[in-house]
Amino acid sequence: MIKDITIGQFFPGQSFIHKLDPRAKIVLLIVYIVTLFLCKSFFSLALMLAFAITAVLLSRVSPKMIWKSMKAIVILLVFTAVLQIVYNDKGDVLWKPFENSSFAVTTGGVYAAVFLIVRICALILLTSLLTYTTSATLLTDAIEKLLSPLKLLRIPVHSLAMMMTIALRFIPTLLREIDIIMSAQKARGAMLDSGGLGQRLKALTSVFVPLLVSSFRRAAELATAMECRCYTDGANRTRMRRMRFTWRDLVAALTLAAFAAAVIFTSFYPIAQTLIFQPVIT
Amino acid sequence: MERKDLLSFQQVRFTYDEEAGTRPALQGISFTVKEGEFLCMLGHNGSGKSTVAKLANALLVPDSGTVLVDGADTKDPEKQLEIRKTVGIVFQNPDNQIVASIVEEDVAFGPENLCLPPEEIRRRVDDALKAVDMYDYRLQETYCLSGGQKQRVAIAGMIAMRPKCVIFDEPTAMLDPKGRRSILGTIKALNRDFGLTVVLITHFMEEAAAADRVIVLDDGKILLEGSPREVFSHTDTLVSSGLEVPDTAKLCYELNRRGVPMPADVLTEDEFTGAFLKLLKENGA
Numbered sequence: 001m002i003k004d005i006t007i008g009q010f011f012p013g014q015s016f017i018h019k020l021d022p023r024a025k026i027v028l029l030i031v032y033i034v035t036l037f038l039c040k041s042f043f044s045l046a047l048m049l050a051f052a053i054t055a056v057l058l059s060r061v062s063p064k065m066i067w068k069s070m071k072a073i074v075i076l077l078v079f080t081a082v083l084q085i086v087y088n089d090k091g092d093v094l095w096k097p098f099e100n101s102s103f104a105v106t107t108g109g110v111y112a113a114v115f116l117i118v119r120i121c122a123l124i125l126l127t128s129l130l131t132y133t134t135s136a137t138l139l140t141d142a143i144e145k146l147l148s149p150l151k152l153l154r155i156p157v158h159s160l161a162m163m164m165t166i167a168l169r170f171i172p173t174l175l176r177e178i179d180i181i182m183s184a185q186k187a188r189g190a191m192l193d194s195g196g197l198g199q200r201l202k203a204l205t206s207v208f209v210p211l212l213v214s215s216f217r218r219a220a221e222l223a224t225a226m227e228c229r230c231y232t233d234g235a236n237r238t239r240m241r242r243m244r245f246t247w248r249d250l251v252a253a254l255t256l257a258a259f260a261a262a263v264i265f266t267s268f269y270p271i272a273q274t275l276i277f278q279p280v281i282t
Numbered sequence: 283m284e285r286k287d288l289l290s291f292q293q294v295r296f297t298y299d300e301e302a303g304t305r306p307a308l309q310g311i312s313f314t315v316k317e318g319e320f321l322c323m324l325g326h327n328g329s330g331k332s333t334v335a336k337l338a339n340a341l342l343v344p345d346s347g348t349v350l351v352d353g354a355d356t357k358d359p360e361k362q363l364e365i366r367k368t369v370g371i372v373f374q375n376p377d378n379q380i381v382a383s384i385v386e387e388d389v390a391f392g393p394e395n396l397c398l399p400p401e402e403i404r405r406r407v408d409d410a411l412k413a414v415d416m417y418d419y420r421l422q423e424t425y426c427l428s429g430g431q432k433q434r435v436a437i438a439g440m441i442a443m444r445p446k447c448v449i450f451d452e453p454t455a456m457l458d459p460k461g462r463r464s465i466l467g468t469i470k471a472l473n474r475d476f477g478l479t480v481v482l483i484t485h486f487m488e489e490a491a492a493a494d495r496v497i498v499l500d501d502g503k504i505l506l507e508g509s510p511r512e513v514f515s516h517t518d519t520l521v522s523s524g525l526e527v528p529d530t531a532k533l534c535y536e537l538n539r540r541g542v543p544m545p546a547d548v549l550t551e552d553e554f555t556g557a558f559l560k561l562l563k564e565n566g567a
Binding site for chain 1: 366381395
């Protein structure tokens with residue numbers, strides 16, 4: 001169960017997507033998400049999904065990993081789809097359980113459900129692609145750069161970015177530790193998998209207290225090791241990899257801009273909608 | 283040519299918590315480490331050997347006495363950064379020394395702190411990874427590696443900063459026999475091929491065999507000092523200070539004493555058998 005968590009996983013590669021400037025990737029992702037929520041028609045949604053799928057294909061990340069990240073949200077998708085179908089009563093009636101029932105499956109409900117599913121899928125697809133193709137260090141470096149204006153407000157941007165790097169680095173380590181502690185406590189007769197909710201929560205303290213203690217020890221040792229490696233406040237650190245805005249970023253930005261323009265055009269101009277969806281009758 | 287002293291402890295005393303009245307960790311010890319030397323510091327748990335590492339790197343400063351690193355006094359806060367550039371430490375648990383998720387990014391952490399230009403960092407990272415034989419793993423995630431590989435990454439992270447001396451504080455204590463051998467091999471190679479000054483702190487006697495000189499610590503005092511051969515011969519003293527002399531070393535020592543020319547740096551039973559068979563062949567048996 002614990003091993004299935006894929007947050008912050010990274011698959012090294014040399015693809016177009018891997019070589020994009022991480023700062024550009026973050027900004028483009030934000031623009032993409034905003035555009036995704038501006039979509040009003042199936043046509044625009046299909047455009048956005050096509051963009052996401054193209055990006056995934058370009059990245060050459062294995063479809064298996066993509067599926068792994070999608071698997072986690074299947075329940076959420078089914079749940080929202082059912083809610084939409086049950087509660088949305090706009091449009092034509094498609095099916096009724098019996099005559100005069102107040103509940104009916106309508107075209108509006110089905111449309112809304114499909115719309116939501118596609119939207120969430122596209123969102124997860126591109127967001128996981130960001131972490132799959134960008135190492136944690138580059139990602140936090142990029143966030144640090146993007147947030148650097150906040151330094152003027154005396155917000156310690158560098159320290160926050162460093163904390164994020166370390167947090168991401170320790171996720172797998174701590175997950176493994178939880179596994180070990182749980183096994184150790186089970187071996188001593190802790191009932192972690194049985195009993196009521198209250199009992200289980202109580203049993204979990206026997207896992208989290210040792211985890212907390214060992215985390216503090218780890219933190220102290222890590223701090224010593226970092227000091228040994230001449231880490232001070234980090235204000236003037238240089239970086240091995242320079243982030244550069246290249247032609248690739250320009251191509252990616254222009255492509256997304258074109259897609260966004262098409263989405264906004266088709267979603268907000270009724271004329272465009274009729275042009276695309278209803279053949280003009282002469 | 284007389285090699286100069288890189289590290290020098292003079293009558294160093296140190297107590298962790300004086301008010302609590304704990305026993306001093308170090309009770310006035312003096313020793314020096316010469317440039318290019320491979321020194322092994324032996325001692326059981328609580329003998330003060332880890333304290334020595336932290337004092338040499340200005341993580342701690344002595345209560346009395348002086349620690350000189352390449353001529354600089356560790357008490358001088360101005361020189362602290364210079365001292366840490368000269369002397370690096372590799373600790374016991376590799377998991378708690380690795381800062382970044384990707385191998386090469388972790389190795390780059392130290393050089394980045396030294397504010398070097400990117401090209402120079404790249405060069406040092408590649409060199410360091412090649413030196414510890416981890417270059418092929420440079421893009422791997424650190425948590426996927428074995429304990430021995432993680433420790434090698436930690437060593438690369440240290441030597442990428444190009445220190446003159448690296449102190450290894452029980453680097454093999456958390457590893458399996460295979461990992462231990464590979465780390466020891468790496469440490470020996472760094473000393474031999476790159477002229478790195480090495481201080482290896484350990485409680486495994488057999489690891490001391492490869493060193494130029496051995497210092498045995500007991501209760502914050504120096505108990506024995508000399509070549510591995512000399513030190514191993516004091517079997518009684520070593521056993522009374524809680525250190526176990528490895529069987530193969532004991533056997534080699536005894537054979538040597540009886541006139542059989544066995545090499546002194548035999549670590550495992552396999553090596554012993556190999557060396558012994560070779561000896562038999564040479565004598566035409």
